[in-house]
Amino acid sequence: MNGLTELSATVSNLLFLAFIVGIPLHGFCRGVKVYETFVTGAKEGFEVAVRIIPYLVAILVVVGMFRASGAMEIIAAAFPAFMKSAGLSPEVVSLALMRPLSGSASLGILGEIVSTYGPDSHQARLSGVILGSTETTLYVVAVYFGAVSVTRVRYAVHAGLLADAAGILASVAVCLAFFG
Amino acid sequence: MLNIIWLVLLVGSVAVGLMTGHLKEVVISVTESASSAFKLALGFTGVMALWLGIMKIAEESGLVHTFTRLIAPLMSKLFPGIPDGHPALASMAMNMVANMFGLNNAATPLGIRAMEDLDTLNERKGTATDEMCMFLAINTSSLQIVPAAAIALLAAAGSSEPTAILFPALIATTVSTVTGIAAARLLSRLPRFRQEPKEGATHERLD
Numbered sequence: 240m241n242g243l244t245e246l247s248a249t250v251s252n253l254l255f256l257a258f259i260v261g262i263p264l265h266g267f268c269r270g271v272k273v274y275e276t277f278v279t280g281a282k283e284g285f286e287v288a289v290r291i292i293p294y295l296v297a298i299l300v301v302v303g304m305f306r307a308s309g310a311m312e313i314i315a316a317a318f319p320a321f322m323k324s325a326g327l328s329p330e331v332v333s334l335a336l337m338r339p340l341s342g343s344a345s346l347g348i349l350g351e352i353v354s355t356y357g358p359d360s361h362q363a364r365l366s367g368v369i370l371g372s373t374e375t376t377l378y379v380v381a382v383y384f385g386a387v388s389v390t391r392v393r394y395a396v397h398a399g400l401l402a403d404a405a406g407i408l409a410s411v412a413v414c415l416a417f418f419g
Numbered sequence: 420m421l422n423i424i425w426l427v428l429l430v431g432s433v434a435v436g437l438m439t440g441h442l443k444e445v446v447i448s449v450t451e452s453a454s455s456a457f458k459l460a461l462g463f464t465g466v467m468a469l470w471l472g473i474m475k476i477a478e479e480s481g482l483v484h485t486f487t488r489l490i491a492p493l494m495s496k497l498f499p500g501i502p503d504g505h506p507a508l509a510s511m512a513m514n515m516v517a518n519m520f521g522l523n524n525a526a527t528p529l530g531i532r533a534m535e536d537l538d539t540l541n542e543r544k545g546t547a548t549d550e551m552c553m554f555l556a557i558n559t560s561s562l563q564i565v566p567a568a569a570i571a572l573l574a575a576a577g578s579s580e581p582t583a584i585l586f587p588a589l590i591a592t593t594v595s596t597v598t599g600i601a602a603a604r605l606l607s608r609l610p611r612f613r614q615e616p617k618e619g620a621t622h623e624r625l626d
Contacts, residue, residue: 248567251520258517258525262473266480273476280475284468287531288460295456301425303452304432307444313435339559349572358578364587367573371566371588372595376559379530380421383555384547386531387538391546393614394606396420398552399559401602406561406595413587 287386294385298377302340311336325411326365330355334366335407339376339400346370365414372406374399463527470528474510483509497557497600498550500540507536511554518562530558549614553603560599561592 263273305311314336315329322332334348349366356362376399384392436445477483487509494501494508501507510533517526533554541548547555566588574581606612 251522251565251567254516254520255522255525258522259469259473262477262480262482265482266476269480271476271479276476276479277472279472280478281468281472283471284528285464287467287471287528288464291463291531292457292460295460296453297425299456299459300449300452301428301432303448303455304436304445305428307441307448308432308436309439309441310431310435313439346568346572349569353572353576358573358576359580363573363576363578364584367566367569367584368588368591370569371563371584372561372591374559374561377424379559380555382527383530383534383558384551387534387541387551389538389545389547389551390421392421392555393547393552394420394603394609394612395547395552395555395559396424398556398599398602398606402556402560402595402599405598406591409591409594410587413590417587418583 290388291382291385294381298381302344302377305340306337306344326361326414327411328352328356328362331362331366331369335369335373338369338373338407339403340378342375342378345375361414361418364418365410368410368414369407372410373403376400376403466524467528467531470525471532474513474529474532478506486512498553500548500550501537502540505536505540507533507540507550510536515557515562518558519564521563521565521567530554543614546614549603549607552607553600556599556603557596560596562596563592564589 263277266273266276311333312329315333318327318329318332330348330352334345334352337348338345349363349370352360352366353363376396380392380396380399384390384395432445433442436442474483477486483506484504487504487506490512491503491508494512495503498508498511510529514526514529514533517523517529534551537548537551537554538544540550566584569584569588570581573584
């Protein structure tokens with residue numbers, strides 16, 4: 240493993256511990272009854288989880304159906320050949336299209352791209368950059384709005400998808416600049 | 420928008436499934452996805468409870484209040500509609516910090532907590548506020564500084580330089596976040612999406 244990867248993992252772990260240990264420690268010094276307070280807060284956990292179930296079911300069912308239908312392959316194959324010269328092979332296009340719908344599926348596609356083209360290929364790097372600059376928009380919308388029972392989301396999805404599109408375009412441009 | 424996306428995915432999947440001969444897989448995926456959605460929510464309960472407990476301690480100890488004051492200058496620019504010292508500012512900031520460092524297990528519970536805090540300012544329950552949309556736009560634009568999963572996958576496959584994507588990804592994710600913020604700002608002004616203050620609302624808007 241590269242030193243930089245290790246460093247970032249260490250920083251993440253330390254931050255995690257700072258939250259989990261630091262907050263109760265600070266609370267104790269301030270005279271908070273940490274155990275009782277923790278339990279009072281944690282009680283709401285189940286309620287929240289139950290509240291988001293209908294929203295998760297709604298999104299995950301249509302995403303699952305869409306994946307199973309093979310529509311992604313058809314859309315990806317329809318993209319013109321000139322895009323391949325920018326590293327946008329059909330697999331990379333389907334990764335970009337899958338990303339707002341499902342994080343695990345898009346990571347799975349990255350695995351396929353890496354084994355098809357090699358881990359140091361332009362396609363693999365571009366896919367990694369796309370994954371790093373976009374988010375599973377529909378999942379986040381479902382969970383976050385589901386938690387407060389919001390169904391009229393106004394322009395949240397538009398803004399999220401625009402951000403994803405900008406991230407993908409920027410990834411293509413930056414990768415061309417960096418990796419030619 | 421969600422209505423259209425949902426229906427297009429639903430009907431489109433069946434139509435394409437018919438054409439490609441994958442209809443059987445489509446049918447199977449319906450019940451499989453539904454039960455996996457439930458399992459996902461259930462598995463999420465423990466982590467959610469953990470973070471809600473930790474957050475409660477941070478509230479009682481005054482840490483949330485201190486943190487809110489510290490980040491107020493930045494947050495008030497992004498979320499002008501939220502009153503000074505409101506707890507939503509702290510929970511949103513903590514969610515963003517967790518997202519930047521790729522702590523997904525922490526980010527989602529903190530984000531849900533932030534949405535609940537934002538909902539206390541919501542005059543129309545069931546409808547998203549401008550602040551919620553801005554928060555979602557920032558969240559869905561990806562804030563992660565290090566694309567850890569992708570780097571790990573490249574490294575595992577024997578890449579000679581898995582961290583080569585680090586800097587390009589940082590640039591691309593900055594572009595997407597700026598776009599998300601700008602898009603949310605601009606869209607909130609469109610007549611289609613603009614919301615007039617509710618009649619009989621207790622606070623006045625002076626702008």
